[in-house]
Amino acid sequence: MNEKMLVICQSQHQLEKAIYIQKILPSSVDVACIGHEIDDQFKKFFANVQAYKSHQQLIPIIHRYDKFIFFSMVPSRKLLELIGRIRVARKMIIAIQETHQISMNLGVINNLIFSVDIIFAASDLEKKFLDQMQVGAEIYSIGWLFQNRYKEFLSSFYKDFNLVQENEYALIIFSAPINITASSDESFQARKNILK
Secondary structure (H helix, E strand, O other): OOOEEEEEEOOHHHHHHHHHHHHHOOOEEEEEEEOOOOOHHHHHHOOOEEEEOOHHHHHHHHHHOOEEEEOOEOOOHHHHHHHHHHHHOOOEEEEEOOOOHHHHOOOOOOOEOOOOOEEEEOOHHHHHHHHHHOOOOEEEEOOOOOOHHHHHHHHHHHHHOOOOOOOOOOOOOOOOOOOOOOOOOOOHHHHHHHHO
16 A cells, blocks of 8 residues: 655755655655745645645645654644644654754754654664653664765755756854744844844
8 A cells, every 4th residue: 555645844954855755755745844935946846745834734634644754843732733633533643853863962852842653763873862761652763864865866956956056155054943943042033143
């Protein structure tokens, strides 16, 4: 049986990872971007990528999917309601660790707050930490999904769709803001100040 999955993302980098997951999985995978505007280039080339203003908009379509994949699950009333409805429908919830967050944050889990059925850990070390924490989910370590093949995919993706510009830029890397990671001290205003 070809199970249908919905990857739920909340940012551009999660959208890129979701499109990569579409490419590597044999199952049918759709993507829902919550609270993040999808670039017109993505809309143009990917019909099964949709933008939603809130998690609640996914409730009427839960029945279409067997599995729901999350990269982050920051607590909110709307997300809690969605997860509750997914549970009532007896569907599977999967979390993919997109970073080595436990080892990088001294044992703190800050983006997978709600319970899930399966966690794909970013590494064997992350799996070990999650096992010790007894998070109540099946935990697998298949290695970090977003390494060389993912980088090659992104490079090819942006070249294929003429999204690469040959300009010189400075790369500034921010951590997750408070609306993504509840324990973060970073705000959008702090980002704006740094950029200025």
